[in-house]
Amino acid sequence: NAQSPTVYRAAILHFLSDPDVDGENAYQFFEDGALLIENGRVLQVGEAEAVLASLSSDIPVVEYKNHLIIPGMIDTHIHFPQVEVIASYGEQLLDWLNNYTFPAERQFEDKEYASNIANFFLDELLKNGTTTALVFGTVHKQSVEAFFEASEQRNTRMICGKVMMNRNAPEFLCDTPESSYQDSKELIEAWHNKGRQLYAVTPRFAITSTEEQLQKAGQLMEEYPDVYMQTHISENKDEVAFVQELFPDSKDYLDVYDQFGLLGKRSVFAHGIHLTPREHQRFRETGSSVSFCPTSNLFLGSGLLDIKELEEEQVAYSVATDVGGGTSFSMLQTLNEAYKVTQLNGNKLSALKSLYLATLGNAKTLQLEDKIGSFKEGNEADFAVLDFNSTPLMSLKQSKCKTLAEKLFAMIILGDDRAVRATYVAGNCVHDRDNSSASQTN
Template sequence: MSETKAIRALRGRLLWFVDDPDAAGDAAYRYIADGLLVMADGLIASVGEAAQLLATLPPGAEIVDHRPHLIMPGFIDAHIHMPQTQVVASYGAQLMDWLNRYTFVEEQKLAQQGHPEKLARFFLDELLANGTTTAAVYCSVHPQSAQAFFAESERRNTRMVAGKVMMDRNAPEPLTDTAESSYADSKALIARWHGKGRQLYAITPRFAVTSTPEQLAAAGRLAAEHPDCHVQTHINENQAEIAFACELYLKAADYAGIYEDFGLLGPKSLMGHCIHMTKREWRAFAQAGAVAVFCPTSNLFLGSGLFDWDRARREGVRVAVATDIGGGTSYSMLRTMAEAYKILQLQGQSLSAFAALHAITRGNAVALGLDHWVGSLEPGHEADVVVLDTAATRAMAHRLETVRDLAEELFVLVTLGDERNVAATYVAGEAIASH
């Protein structure tokens, strides 16, 4: 006799996306003013009008009434550093100086017993409190940092992508590995964690500046041997970084050419920043299917530059959006999109509330190739959900008295929203962060 599925249904205003609003307009989203999201065995079982679905629930089903709150797919962060939670808000430096003065100092602490576990717990607590249920995560150079992260993620049953950083030069000696050890350690972590439950591995050379050609070749071998793994790294964030990388790899066509030459630019490559891109680099990204990861708060805080989203679209390059903690200054994907809006405004570009919320749900899921699992409220998807109180602060409640439609309400949420708007977070159908 089969075991009866535990049914939990969430009632509220449902919003999710089935297409890109910039391409499909109002047809891109589904909105149900009084909806029911039915979850069973960690998946979304059905979704629709509450009046119709309530009658179909079996006896004993749990109904959680979140009205008048907004229920959306859990947010997705495409680029974030677990070791940098205690580096956030470090004063007065651009990228290379910031790495040497702050980041590399803190990352050495992950060699200490218990420290990776402490950071992993805090990190996942903070993500979930902000409604982020999936992220592409950089651990430190230490294999135990990735081990600790995956173990904590497995305990919480979160869908995460992560990897041990590969870094064998231009960093403090305690933070360097070798081409051989980084290959072996990464391969062991892939065998241990990739595809285990909801865990996925990302091959993670930090960036060309901190990897020798031998190490990038090792990373390329890993990518060829494990084509279902992601690759994540940094590119074209800062002018001094670009000059340094090109000095180290004189034979490469440009910064993107370095990664191309080692087989690291492909459809599962998540390339952080992409601010100072040449025409050839945009073309190379488009041809490879690589993803440009836009990190608004980090780019502003470190003075790196303004990401050109319209150019990426024109060139046919997929874009994801990310917090980039700890160069970034907020764990909130809502705060991140508020800053993205301002960056685009400075360049004469626009970002609607629908486009912003699409970006941090279905948009990032598509960019990461995870849209068959997360980023949607469609039946069959994993039941990762965020519940949002759009009137969570006095200022927001006051402002909402004058909004005329859903688009205006959502723009207030995107512009003024943060962790305080997250009323609850569900992972695989379980409520694991309530506020």
């Protein structure tokens, strides 16, 4: 990644820690800021005047006036094969899976189809300022190959895994404990830590795996202790009841995964709406995290996750879109809905906390805070440029905002892909809203 030094000048915001804990010490905001990038990494961030004074005058400066640069956003739960499932009417989880999702996923048997959708999906994420995601493939090994190939072309840091599922689903989507183990192993060997790609062992959820298959998933986690684990938990009440029927000897839903060694700091459980105190305790003890998917939880009628309760219980959590159960690729729109869910629970979610979650907070739950999520020196130079004048309504509202907190809140509530002026991955522009043909500089 030979790249000569470049300065990006705009307002700049990034986090050092959780603003609910450390207040003003938790972030750096430069009204007229400069971000110095070289060879795909952050060299320096600060006040423009100070940064520019320290550099030779021939360094190119790219200026984004009236824009805000933030670290590339991170989505900790999303399904790339479900792009076309988005906005499917009328069902809650189990019927939604059977009626819409499983038929759509069948098509990923075809590698070429999978490649087309993977490319569409990654461009859509980048268009929304999201530069890293933890992503489900389908049961087909080739779906994940297609995904990693598309991600490698863009040099994005992505985590993906082949779904393991061998029961309670149509025959055409079922693997076996042995084949799921073998396919996952081959994918780990081929892709984990290849460039910026990372692997996640991916049992779909307890309902679609036998004990034999969950045991194989646990075996993979033991053999490759630095890979991720992603699955679903306690999203829907009928789902929770079915799990209790299938695993009558388990203490609760989380205990099913626990028995097979699937908990840990790199284990991400989507939804977690209907968890018990004992399950919270096991999350805390193992450092496992819950992925909060507000647009999906509302769309599928799953429930209102109480993140305040998770904080009180010291359960780590992140924020995610969960497309195609979720209804938007935009993390801004996801934070908008997170705010509303929090309101319904009688609590508040500030704009600073929201943007912390979408960047450094999510990076921390993925154990990636030494690479992405902030502009710490040496971090990978993934960033998004947000536009305070993306629409007439955004402009009008921003002109009335006095404080940074007000401006950021309006950006979250009114913002979507139109608010993302540009997205950079490892220092390269991969999305330019106003000049889309000139964007791919890789």
